[in-house]
Amino acid sequence: MTVLVTGAAGFIGFSVCERLLEAGVRIVGVDVLNSYYEPALKRARLARLQQFPHxxxxxxxxxxxxxxxxxxxxxxxxxxxxxHFAAQAGVRHSIEAPLAFADANVRGQVAMLEFARHLPALKHMVYASSSSVYGRNQALPFRESDRVDQxxxxxxVSKxxxxxxxxxxxxxxxxxxxxLRFFTVYGPxxxxxxxxxxxxKAIMSGEPVxxxxxxxxxxxxxFITDVVDAICKIMQIPPTGKARLLNIGNNAPESVSRLVGLLEQSLNRTANIHLTARPEADVEYTWASIEKVQTLIDWSPRTDLPSGVDLFTRWFLEYETKVTAI
Known part of the structure; x- marks a missing residue:
């Protein structure tokens, strides 16, 4: 098995690569290491992957x-x-730079589909979509059969x-x-x-949240580990007859205020809360129906928010300490 992973230095791409490499799978990684967020983190992820000979x-x-x-x-x-996980990310950034999203997410998707159709041994192409496609949909939870035209x-739009x-x-x-329509993936x-x-970062520095x-x-x-579990299983089950879309979510929406409270607890700091109006580009609520993916691969998320936040903050404190020391 040889797997081509685009966005290999990105969050989800890196996490899947690491899991597959640990299992002995040969990985061909592709990434441009763009500067939308600090490339140093992408280089640090890449350095971990490059320790594997395959x-x-x-x-x-x-x-x-x-x-x-x-x-x-x-x-x-x-x-x-x-x-295929390479993409230009950022809901609010897409308002400021739509052409970057047209290039990376639309033209990039077509380029990968063109590349894929000429591969003689290809069994399956899995690509990243997003819960953002549900847009202004008011029906909850979001189901793959819902209309996605608002x-x-x-x-x-790009996804x-x-x-x-x-x-x-x-x-x-x-x-x-x-x-795969990913729902707010987080973690180390x-x-x-x-x-x-x-x-x-704001809580640790005392800046407004x-x-x-x-x-x-x-x-x-x-949580990222649950997402990787799903990807690795889905990859082994190609669809027949039509293209497939699957929600990958926790099926357990949590308030953002609870997230902040858990971060405060885990970091042992108090957040300086600053309230502002919600931008039009940010939806109020997301909630994934996962019946379809559960039927396909008998998968359910195992990481609750308190456990996931604790795992994230442990990594965050170690990583940010190293970055500050450089």
Missing amino acids: FSFHYLDIATTDMEAAIPASVRGEITEIL PGSFYA RSGELAAECYQHLYDLPLTG WGRPDMAYYKFA TLYEGNCLARDFT
């Missing part, structure tokens, strides 16, 4: 690079699975476009494709642009 890395931008030219034919011929951000492109390529070329080695990480006004803001926080 990991190879290609520094390239999938949206602008000829993948067939960049990946040697001898390697292309052995790729059996693709895990996006709340351009990030959602839904990726799903539609996959549906088209499955129809035209019979590609085995599964899209996580993304500094996400709220839980920002909250932790910005929360949105109102008591209903909640997210379906999903």
Whole structure:
């Protein structure tokens, strides 16, 4: 088995790579290490992966690079699975820089589908979508069968476009494709642009923790280990006949205020709360129905929010101490 992982230095990509490498799987990693958040964290993740002899890395931008030219034919011929996690992230950032999302998330998705359809040994391509595609949907929990034609951000537009492109390529070329709609993934080695990480940094530094006004803001926080478990199982079960979409969430939404309280407890610090109005791009509530993925792979999340926050803060304190010391 040889697995090509795009976004290999990103949060989810890195975490899946590490799990597969520990199991002896050969990984071909691809990443451009963009500067949306500090590349030092991406380089630190990559350094861990490069300790494995069966990991190879290609520094390239999938949206602008000829993948067939960049990946040697001898390697292309052995790729059996693709895990496509490279993307431009950030709901609010998509309001400021929509063209970056069109390039990375739409053009990049099409580039990977084009690359995938010419791989002779490919059994399955799994790609990252997002809970953001549910947009302004008011029905809870979010189900894969729900309409997703009222996006709340351009990030959602770019991810839904990726799903539609996959549906088209499955129809035209019979590609085995599964899209995963991730719900607020968090944990060790996580993304500094996400709220839980920002909250932790602000609490430790005594800076204001910005929360949105109102008591209903909640997210379906999903711990990274549970997400990796799901990905590794799904990867081994390609769909037949049509493209597949699956929610990957905790099926247990928690208030953001409770998250802050757990961070305070775990970090042994008090947050300086600053309330502000919720931006239009940020939805009030997310909640994943996971019946479909449970039927497919008999998977359920095992990490509750207090346990996940504790595991994250242990890593956070160690990592941030190292960064500060440099």
